[in-house]
Amino acid sequence: ETGVTQTPRHLVMGMTNKKSLKCEQHLGHNAMYWYKQSAKKPLELMFVYNFKEQTENNSVPSRFSPECPNSSHLFLHLHTLQPEDSALYLCASSQDLLAGGLEQFFGPGTRLTVL
Amino acid sequence: DAKTTQPNSMESNEEEPVHLPCNHSTISGTDYIHWYRQLPSQGPEYVIHGLTSNVNNRMASLAIAEDRKSSTLILHRATLRDAAVYYCILRDVGGSGAGSYQLTFGKGTKLSVIP
Numbered sequence: 001e002t003g004v005t006q007t008p009r010h011l012v013m014g015m016t017n018k019k020s021l022k023c024e025q026h027l028g029h030n031a032m033y034w035y036k037q038s039a040k041k042p043l044e045l046m047f048v049y050n051f052k053e054q055t056e057n058n059s060v061p062s063r064f065s066p067e068c069p070n071s072s073h074l075f076l077h078l079h080t081l082q083p084e085d086s087a088l089y090l091c092a093s094s095q096d097l098l099a100g101g102l103e104q105f106f107g108p109g110t111r112l113t114v115l
Numbered sequence: 116d117a118k119t120t121q122p123n124s125m126e127s128n129e130e131e132p133v134h135l136p137c138n139h140s141t142i143s144g145t146d147y148i149h150w151y152r153q154l155p156s157q158g159p160e161y162v163i164h165g166l167t168s169n170v171n172n173r174m175a176s177l178a179i180a181e182d183r184k185s186s187t188l189i190l191h192r193a194t195l196r197d198a199a200v201y202y203c204i205l206r207d208v209g210g211s212g213a214g215s216y217q218l219t220f221g222k223g224t225k226l227s228v229i230p
Contacts, residue, residue, distance in 0.1 A: 042220045042221060043159070090158050092158070102149070102164060102206075103161045106158030107158050109158050
């Protein structure tokens with residue numbers, strides 16, 4: 001596979017469930033990102049990892065927990081979510097964070113619905 | 116943050132050139148101009164970026180006004196696959212922290228391509 005892949009593509013979960021989103025990049029990049037895209041809001045940066053180290057947490061609630069075991073994989077662990085957390089969750093990667101990571105490559109996203 | 120203004124929608128006939136405008140009158144000297152597009156049910160896709168000079172790549176051309184207060188994304192021959200929402204984004208890549216990584220998407224321009 002090439003590029004950035006995300007699984008699952010669609011997820012429906014209850015407010016008491018625990019689930020995880022997975023992102024994998026096959027581009028040899030060192031920086032990875034989680035974004036949230038809601039229907040009525042612009043794209044929001046959630047977390048940034050560079051060489052497996054978290055460099056940014058953009059004031060994200062603790063019910064979202066990221067994990068980056070290596071430069072190719074990124075997870076987003078979800079627990080006790082709220083209905084307003086329903087959105088498209090996008091993973092992206094870039095070569096590194098120099099100059100703000102000019103070109104970011106996005107995965108197709110996971111469409112999350114919280115009931 | 117400097118803001119951008121784009122038309123809500125545009126139409127183009129297939130195989131004709133398309134000029135997508137973007138106004139950014141409050142752009143600062145260290146702001147790069149980025150263009151991304153998002154096809155239906157997909158993650159955003161990088162198109163092109165520039166600082167002062169016009170830029171060309173395999174996907175498009177970017178024409179930047181001399182005063183940098185506006186720019187135009189040029190698709191030389193529109194295809195049905197180019198139907199997407201196109202986002203013009205300013206990023207101060209000289210900074211640090213989440214602001215320099217954040218891709219702040221506005222509403223963009225929805226491009227429709229007519230066969």
